[in-house]
Amino acid sequence: MARKQIRLKDVAEKAGVAVNTASTILNRRPNSWASKATEERVFAAAKSLGYRPNRAAVALQSGRFHTIGLLIADMHNPYFTHFAAVLGKTVEARGYNLIIENWRTDLVREKKLLEDFVHRNVDGVAAFMSDVDEHREFLETQGKLGFPMVALAMPTAGAVPVDMVVPNFETGLREAAGTLYELGHRRFSFLSARSKGQRVGKRPAIFQAIIGELPGSEVEVVECGPSVEEAREVAQRILVGPNRPTAVVALNDYTAIGVMRAAKDLKLSVPEDLSVVGIDGVPLANHLTVSLSTVAQPHEDMVAKTVELLLARIESEGEDELPPQRVEFATRFILRESVGPVR
Numbered sequence: 001m002a003r004k005q006i007r008l009k010d011v012a013e014k015a016g017v018a019v020n021t022a023s024t025i026l027n028r029r030p031n032s033w034a035s036k037a038t039e040e041r042v043f044a045a046a047k048s049l050g051y052r053p054n055r056a057a058v059a060l061q062s063g064r065f066h067t068i069g070l071l072i073a074d075m076h077n078p079y080f081t082h083f084a085a086v087l088g089k090t091v092e093a094r095g096y097n098l099i100i101e102n103w104r105t106d107l108v109r110e111k112k113l114l115e116d117f118v119h120r121n122v123d124g125v126a127a128f129m130s131d132v133d134e135h136r137e138f139l140e141t142q143g144k145l146g147f148p149m150v151a152l153a154m155p156t157a158g159a160v161p162v163d164m165v166v167p168n169f170e171t172g173l174r175e176a177a178g179t180l181y182e183l184g185h186r187r188f189s190f191l192s193a194r195s196k197g198q199r200v201g202k203r204p205a206i207f208q209a210i211i212g213e214l215p216g217s218e219v220e221v222v223e224c225g226p227s228v229e230e231a232r233e234v235a236q237r238i239l240v241g242p243n244r245p246t247a248v249v250a251l252n253d254y255t256a257i258g259v260m261r262a263a264k265d266l267k268l269s270v271p272e273d274l275s276v277v278g279i280d281g282v283p284l285a286n287h288l289t290v291s292l293s294t295v296a297q298p299h300e301d302m303v304a305k306t307v308e309l310l311l312a313r314i315e316s317e318g319e320d321e322l323p324p325q326r327v328e329f330a331t332r333f334i335l336r337e338s339v340g341p342v343r
Contacts, residue, residue: 172331231258
C-alpha cells in the first residue's frame with residue numbers, strides 16, 4: 001500500500017493556521033509574525049504527521065536550495081575526506097547542507113562533474129581542480145553567469161574569473177628542504193603522483209628549484225600513479241642501489257605512506273636509513289607507527305575562507321558586483337619521527 005503524501009495543507013489544518021503561516025514558520029522565514037505558541041503548534045503538527053518539505057518547492061519560493069556542492073579528487077586520500085568533514089561541519093553551522101562528488105583522479109571525469117554540478121540543486125560549488133588552465137573556458141562561463149564558485153587549486157598565471165583559495169607550498173617545502181639539508185641529506189627524490197590525464201603540477205618544480213639553491217645537493221623527480229599502491233611500487237625501485245636517495249618527499253601524505261611501506265619491504269629503517277616527508281598535513285600522519293613529517297596546509301583556515309567567499313556571493317543576491325578574490329595560505333613544515341640525520 002502506497003504511503004500517503006503529507007502536504008503543507010495537512011499540517012496547516014492540524015495546527016489550525018493558514019497555509020501561508022505554516023509555510024513561513026516551517027521555512028523559518030525572518031518575516032514571521034506568529035507567536036511562539038503558534039510556532040510550536042505548527043512544528044508539532046509537522047512532526048506528528050511526518051511532514052517533509054519539498055526542497056524544490058522551497059527553493060522555488062526562496063531562490064535558494066541551502067546546499068553547497070564540494071568536488072574532491074579522491075575519496076581514498078585522507079586529505080580530501082578531512083577537508084570535506086571540516087567543510088560539512090562549517091556549512092551546517094550556517095544552515096546549509098553539503099553534497100560531495102568525487103572525480104576519482106581522472107581528468108575526463110573531473111571535467112564532466114564540474115559541468116554537471118553547477119546545474120544541480122546547489123547554491124554554490126567548491127571544487128578541487130587538478131589544473132585551473134584545463135578548466136579556464138568553463139570558469140570564464142561561470143564567472144560571467146555569476147555562479148558562486150571557489151576553485152581549490154594551485155596558483156596559476158593570469159586572472160581567474162572565480163574566487164580561488166590556494167596553498168603556497170614554497171614556504172613549507174623550503175622549511176622541509178632546509179631541515180633535511182642541515183641533517184646531512186644531499187640526495188633527494190620527489191615522488192610526483194599524477195592523476196589520469198593530468199599534467200605534472202607545480203610542487204615538484206618548486207622543490208627542484210629549492211634544492212638547486214643548496215650546494216652539493218641533487219634531486220630526481222619520479223612519477224607514479226595517485227594511489228598508495230602505485231607509490232609503494234615505484235618507491236621500491238628507487239630505494240635500491242648505492243646511489244639511492246637518503247630523503248624522499250612525496251606529493252602528498254597519502255603517497256608518502258606508500259614510500260614508508262616500500263622502505264619496510266626493503267628492510268630500510270625510517271628515519272635511520274631513509275627520511276620521508278609528505279605534503280598536506282592530514283591528521284592521520286601523526287598517528288602512524290612512525291609519525292610522518294609533513295608540509296601542512298592550514299585546513300580549518302582554508303575551509304573558513306572557502307565558506308566565507310561562497311556565502312558572500314550566495315547571500316548577496318546579486319546586489320553587489322564582487323570582484324573575484326584569490327586568497328593564498330602559507331604552508332608550514334611539521335617535523336616528526338620520519339625525518340632524521342643521514343646515517
